[in-house]
Amino acid sequence: MNKRPAFVPPLTIPIEQLAVGMFVLAIDLSWEDHPLLATSRGLVCTPADVSRLAQAGVRRVVIDPSRGAGPRPSTLSGSQASGPAAGLSGGSLADEPQAVQAGEAAAPLDHEIEVAAVIYAESLSFSRDLFASAKAGRLADTDQAKALVSRMIPSVLRNPFALSILTKLRGHDAYTYRHSVNLAALAVVFGHFLGLTRSQLEILGMAGLYHDIGKARVPERILNKPGKLTPEEFELMRGHCQAGYEIVSRAPGIRPEVAECVRDHHERKNGSGYPAGKRGFELSLYSRIVGLIDVYDALTSERCYRRGFPPYQAMRTLYAARDADFFTADVERFIKCLGIYPVTSLVRLSDGRVGVVCEGNRERPLKPKVKLVLSADLSPLEQMIIDLAAAEDDAAPGLDIVDCLDPKELSMNIEHLLQ
Ligand SMILES: [Fe+2]
Incomplete structure (x- = not known):
């Protein structure tokens, strides 16, 4: 039985209690009189966001605890500078998903994936040029990066699963190029799920594209070394953040939040990361998102020296690192965003048939769309897509997912199955 969360009404709090992770609905100043604060409605991503409001004279704000962190009793007497323990807290897998932002009509997956594939391919080409120019000591082309991110955003608004699928299809491009594009795409998908504004999504997309640009200064022999790095090599690798x-x-034209993300994407909540060993709320929400997705994409990507994890195994790994490397609520919300069964997951249904998850269902995460590929006796099936949420679907009456499978164990190529 689905347990729905209790409705949490908006709350008015003093500016001193506003913290990173809270979602601001309104301030006690007129938006018309303070147009520069108009973009302040939304998620508080960095301590600088709080300072900007306070310096403008805001004394009280209305927050929406259903879209971000709620006030915590322990923080009521603490100052912002002392790092109140507020983040994307209070979320659980049972929460309702964020409402779709207005402005873009939803698009069916088969249509959107054609649009997204063009954006993805152009982004890959840009990523190759980006690293080549960085190796040659030239500055990155920020206008082209911004244009690509600004095309990713409406695609995600129309159908977030199109770009998500593309990030998990194996290609022939070098890992670093694909990883940067994947991170940009997934960061926009996750940011949109969190209800961020367009300008905040632009920061995330740019941070994704540029986050590993410092690797252009790391020798190839270290970047592609299949075995364990020596302490000296690891030190050189760590240098890519700075x-x-x-x-x-x-x-x-690159915003300071993007540069901060590039520097901090290997920092961890418990201080175990690098380069500075920052911890907790010393990290901006952008850095936390990019750091989390960086690990997810690395785990699920095929490398020359190891096979990628199936999505469910990667999610399990992230979940195991909650409250240590990552904020628990960030991990939970990321799982909720991509789905309990992320696209490209190979799953067994309750009637024994096997399929690949090709489109998630944010309202009913246990009931995605599945492309059937094998019968119960594991013989090939004529491929067809069934919607587990459609009770009236004759091909899937009352079907559930009962197991996640590892494609490697069935010698299956997910990329071929999804084409
Ligand atoms: Fe990195």
Whole structure:
């Protein structure tokens, strides 16, 4: 039985209690009189967001705990500078998903994937050029990056599963190029799920594209080394965060939040990351999102020296790292965003048939659309897509997912199955 969360009404709190992760609905100043604050409605991503409101004279804000963190009793007397323990807290897998942002009509997957494939291919081409120019010591082309991100956003608004699927199809491009595009796409997907504004999604997309640009300064032999790195090699590898920060900081037109993300994407909640060993709310929400998806995409990607994890195994790994490497609520919301069974998951249904999850269902995460590929006795099936949420679907009456499978164990190529 589905347990629906209790409705949490908007709350008015003093500005001193506003913290990273809270969702601001309104402030006690007129938006008309303070147009520069108009973009402040939304998720509070960094302590600088709070400072900006306070410096503008805001004394009280209305927050929406159903879209972000709620006030915590322990923070009521604490100052912002002391790091109140507020993030994307209070979420659970049972929460309702965020409402779809207005402005883009929903599109069917088979249509949107054609649009998204063009954006993805152009982004890959840009990513190759980006690293090549960085290796040659040139500044990155920020206008082209912004144009690509600005095309990813409406695609995600129309159908977030189109770009999500593309990130999991194996290609022939080098891992670093694909990984940067994947991170940009998934960060926009997750940011949209969190209800971020368009300008916040642009920061996430740009941070995804540029996050590993510092690797252009790391020797190829270290980047592609299949075995364990020596302490000296690891030190050189760790240097890509600061190197990337220096490259991006000098690039024209890149917002400081993006550069900060590039520097901090290997920092971890418990202080075990690098380069500075930051912890907790020293990290911006952008850095937390990029750091989390960085690991997810790395785990699920095929490398020359190891096979990628199936999505459910990667989710399990992230979940095991909750409250240590990552904020628990961030992990939970990411799982909720991509689905209990993310697209490209190979699953067994309650009638024994096997299929690939090709489109999630945010309202009913246990009931995605599945492309059937094998019968119960594991013989090939004529491929067809069934919607597990459609009770009236004659091909899927009352079917459930009962198991996740590892494609490697069945010698299956998910990419071929989804084409
Ligand atoms: Fe990195």
